[in-house]
Amino acid sequence: MSQIIYPDVSNILARKKEGRREISRRSLGEKIAMVEAMRERLAPLKRIREERRANQKSAALNLSNKAAPSSS
Amino acid sequence: MAIVSSDEQVAIFAGKRSDWCAQEGSSRPRHRRPRRIGPAAILRIEGFVHASGARQMGMKQTLEVINAMEADGIIGRYAIGGAVAAYNYIEPTVTDDLDILLSFRETADRSKSKLITLSPLFAYLKAKGYQEHRKEGLIIEGWPVQFLPVASDLDAEALAQAQEVEIQINEAEGAVWTRILRAEHLVAICLRVGRPRDLIRITQFLEEDAVDLSALSELLRRHHLKEVWQAFCNRIGIADPCHIQREP
Numbered sequence: 001m002s003q004i005i006y007p008d009v010s011n012i013l014a015r016k017k018e019g020r021r022e023i024s025r026r027s028l029g030e031k032i033a034m035v036e037a038m039r040e041r042l043a044p045l046k047r048i049r050e051e052r053r054a055n056q057k058s059a060a061l062n063l064s065n066k067a068a069p070s071s072s
Numbered sequence: 073m074a075i076v077s078s079d080e081q082v083a084i085f086a087g088k089r090s091d092w093c094a095q096e097g098s099s100r101p102r103h104r105r106p107r108r109i110g111p112a113a114i115l116r117i118e119g120f121v122h123a124s125g126a127r128q129m130g131m132k133q134t135l136e137v138i139n140a141m142e143a144d145g146i147i148g149r150y151a152i153g154g155a156v157a158a159y160n161y162i163e164p165t166v167t168d169d170l171d172i173l174l175s176f177r178e179t180a181d182r183s184k185s186k187l188i189t190l191s192p193l194f195a196y197l198k199a200k201g202y203q204e205h206r207k208e209g210l211i212i213e214g215w216p217v218q219f220l221p222v223a224s225d226l227d228a229e230a231l232a233q234a235q236e237v238e239i240q241i242n243e244a245e246g247a248v249w250t251r252i253l254r255a256e257h258l259v260a261i262c263l264r265v266g267r268p269r270d271l272i273r274i275t276q277f278l279e280e281d282a283v284d285l286s287a288l289s290e291l292l293r294r295h296h297l298k299e300v301w302q303a304f305c306n307r308i309g310i311a312d313p314c315h316i317q318r319e320p
Contacts, residue, residue, distance in 0.1 A: 024163045024280050028252070029240040031159040032131050036241075038166050 131156075131170070132241050133213035135248045137202070138172060146196045148175035151234035151251035153220065153261065158273055160237065161255045161282040169209040169216040173231050173253065176221065188221050226264065226295045230257035256288045263292075263300055271304060278313060289314035 023031070141147050151157070154171030158164075176188060194210070197203070202212050209216025222228045234251040241248075253261070259277050262270035277283045292301050298316050305312045 020163045021280070024161075024282070027240070028160045028237060029242075029247075031164040032156070032239065033241050035159070035164050035166060036130055042166060 128245065129214035130241065130245075131213075131215060132239070132245050132248045134170060134215040134217060135239070135250050137197075137200070137212050138217070139249065141193070141196065144196070145177055146193055147219075148177040149231055149234075149251070150174040151231050151253050153230070153253045153258065154218075155273070157253045157258055158276075160252045161258070162273075162276045162280050168207070169218050171218050171220060173220050173222065173227060173234075175228075175231060190219055190221070193219060224264075224295075226257070226260055226291075226297075229295075230254070230261065233257065255283045256291050259283050259288055260291050260295060260297060263297055263304060264295075266300070271308065274304065275308060278310075285314050289316060292316065 023034075026034075138147075138150060142150055151173050152170065153173045154169075155165060155167035156170050194203075197210060197212065202210060204211040206216045209218045211217075220227075222231055230253050234253050234257075236249060236251050238247045238249050240246070255277060259274050262274050292298050292314065293316070301314065301316060302312060
């Protein structure tokens with residue numbers, strides 16, 4: 001039976017941690033600028049997610065309307 | 073959009089006179105007569121129109137609108153809370169809205185009824201063209217803003233002790249003044265709210281040594297949050313960094 005040898009990723013994780021710390025040390029203005037840029041990039045994805053949720057909601061509503069007995 | 077009256081050229085903020093005076097690219101509340109400036113300068117200073125002619129929107133413009141509300145007496149003291157306030161101390165995460173903790177100035181009517189209503193605030197903003205809501209927030213210059221009136225002693229203390237900061241988002245736009253809640257108050261408020269995302273934010277503050285633990289410990293004791301804090305430490309599996317249990 002062969003043993004799987006996984007690579008050591010501790011260096012990568014340490015660098016990522018240092019990167020996060022570097023971002024933390026930036027000024028508030030720089031962080032807000034970062035987030036505003038990120039929001040712009042994420043806006044299309046967010047719109048797609050909201051559309052998907054709205055579709056799911058209306059589909060669920062249609063199902064429950066069909067399942068409900070008519071009041072007349 | 074800024075306009076200029078014919079008899080007196082004063083800064084008029086989004087169509088209504090304001091006691092704000094933008095100076096040297098900064099916008100800080102000044103309770104004195106606005107200086108006389110021309111229409112082009114108004115447009116440039118208020119940041120509504122970019123050199124290219126495109127209208128600017130963003131956090132700076134949002135804060136300028138809120139600062140104008142304070143200067144105009146629509147709201148009392150305010151400070152930024154939530155995720156955006158946390159940016160001042162820890163690694164930023166994307167957020168949907170800007171939380172504004174605010175108080176209202178005592179008026180004759182309100183001191184009688186003691187009723188706090190956001191209606192005048194929304195009416196003021198509607199008159200300036202801000203009436204689109206997204207979830208619980210009102211969109212101001214591209215950011216959904218959630219106005220949260222002070223609702224506890226912890227909120228009141230947090231607002232009173234909020235620190236004034238000047239934010240420069242980019243060099244072209246200049247700086248804007250605002251207030252930010254202190255790290256210890258943000259952690260205590262996160263603990264009180266207690267959603268998973270709030271608990272994650274607390275762990276970020278702890279991991280990044282962004283909070284004064286002795287000040288936090290005192291705050292938790294003063295606002296009866298010791299048990300909630302211990303439950304939080306147990307839940308995420310850490311030894312209590314505030315050593316609350318060891319206190320007499």
